[in-house]
Amino acid sequence: MAAILCENSSGQYHYTQVNQPLEISCTLLLIMLGKVFLDFFMLQVKQKKVKVSFMGYFCVSLALLDFTLLLSISFIFYFEDFALWGVRFTKYHICLFTQIISLTYGILHYPVYLVAGLDYYMTIAQTSQFPKRGPRLLYVFAVIVIWMSGFFCILKVPAIYEELEIQNRLSPYQCPLYASVQSYSVSCAMVLLLGTALLACRKEVITMLLSVRVVSFASQPVLMFSYVSNNSSACFKWQLLTRLLICFLGTWAPFVLLQIIILFLGARIPAYMEMNVPWLYFINSFLIAVAYWCRCHDVELTEEMWSTDPFVSWKFCFMPFNNENTEPADKPSTVIVIC
DSSP, X not given: OOOOEEEETTEEEEEEEEOOBSOHHHHHHHHHHHHHHHHHHHHHHSOSSOOOOHHXXXXXXXXXXXXXXXXXXXXXXXXXXXXXXXXXXXXXXXXHHHHHHHHHHHTSHHHHHHHXXXXXXXXXXXXXXXXXXXXXXXXXHHXXXXXXXXXXXXXXXXXXXXXXXXXXXXXXXXXXXXXXXXXXXXXXXXXXXXXXXXXXXXXXXXXXXXXOEEEEETTXXXXXXXXXXXXXXXXXXXXXXXXXXXXXXXXXXXXXXXXXXXXXXXXXXXXXXXXXXXXXXXXXXXXXXXXXXXTGGGOOOOGGGGOXXXXXXXXXXXXXXXXXXXXXXXXXXXXXXXX
């Protein structure tokens, strides 16, 4: 089967088709069960006291949408053939719903990352907390608009819906799913940027890692890196880039390695699996690091500044340890902060 090409005023969207046998009802059910568990697990283990952000609300909405899809698949899988509100549902709809979700997820990577990046760029240097209702309503509205725009594009473009109908009727034992080129290009760009930054800062990264010491800070063992004060703006940004790289890779190195393996193997992951909460938090940390680096001179060293990322602590990228208040750690094997 040929891959679908959707053209409209917003541009072109290409999808790589992934064929799976349609004993897929049970397979999709198990995959979605695992994905929903992973989504809610990440939402549960993240830090709770973080500033509200667009990406945080979008992650919650994604988890809820995945949970809704899981309930729908489970209901159809159990009853197999039933009518609801005058519409007959069969196992065919399990494949159809998953295809629609895959296509919708596939075109939302760029807009979601763009909105999240702009959000962090504009708010990363703000030290005062927002009013409780204002930003929350704004973020909820933005999330709803993005989801509605995505579903509108998929369901209202005749070429896509007709192609889905034709494929599913001609191939009742196949369920073609789609991998998004947007996600693939984002992975390539991130690996390329991280690799370029590491190559450019390789000497500083090696020097900083060799100078690491384990100390006790606030009664907790932490890693302390050497700090050299420099009044030069260019040198400050260079040192900051090194620290941001170490902080980011200290938390997400396994994820970066996974992306490199996927790209090297040329694997295509269906879009309904590819957009998940862990992946979004990975992108979230990357966007925060970029925002910190771009607006480093606007960052004020206040406690409210460091409650932005649910998984990475960026505090000590800007604020070095006070050596007079540190003492050797009792348990160097229990390092809890990497920065």
